Amino acid sequence: MTPVAVFPGSFDPLTRGHEDLVRRALSFADKVIVAVAVNLTKQPLFTLDERVSLIRQAVADPRVEVRSFDGLLADFVRAAGATLIVRGLRAVSDFEYEIQMANMNARMEPNIETIFLMASDRHQFIASSLVKDIARLGGDTSQFVSKKVFERLKAKFKRS
Numbered sequence: 001m002t003p004v005a006v007f008p009g010s011f012d013p014l015t016r017g018h019e020d021l022v023r024r025a026l027s028f029a030d031k032v033i034v035a036v037a038v039n040l041t042k043q044p045l046f047t048l049d050e051r052v053s054l055i056r057q058a059v060a061d062p063r064v065e066v067r068s069f070d071g072l073l074a075d076f077v078r079a080a081g082a083t084l085i086v087r088g089l090r091a092v093s094d095f096e097y098e099i100q101m102a103n104m105n106a107r108m109e110p111n112i113e114t115i116f117l118m119a120s121d122r123h124q125f126i127a128s129s130l131v132k133d134i135a136r137l138g139g140d141t142s143q144f145v146s147k148k149v150f151e152r153l154k155a156k157f158k159r160s
């Protein structure tokens, strides 16, 4: 059996923390599908196409596929022929939401296993929302995101 892992998220935008998780997921999965959610509760800063394209540029590996999905994650994972969902855990505060999601997904699709990777210490506090805030307020986000994302963030918040 060749394990396929789905790494789902909003990726608005992709951070160095996300990149690290993809790389680590490849140590136990033969293929990682980065699944970019179409429907977000909040209005994203980056369009779906931008989010997908920025991930493709940052994670160029033949074992990584970047796809968007609309609807239930459990349906997407099943249709993709995957059995694993990979999620990152940073602080304890992530835990409650994540365990809820993992259990709901397992109820809907019992063959799916969610695997949690602890964020590595360098990426412990990186969150897309904070990165956007920093960029919006004119701060330097270069250590938190890829060069391309950094440039796109700067362009989004360019003061006229």
Ligand code: PNS
Pocket: 008, 009, 010, 011, 037, 071, 072, 073, 074, 100, 101, 102, 104, 105
């Ligand atoms: O990066 P995020 O915002 O934490 O990712 C959350 C995401 C997109 C993985 C989650 O909201 C999701 O799975 N959405 C798809 C809709 C769905 O399946 N909802 C029920 C989850 S139990």
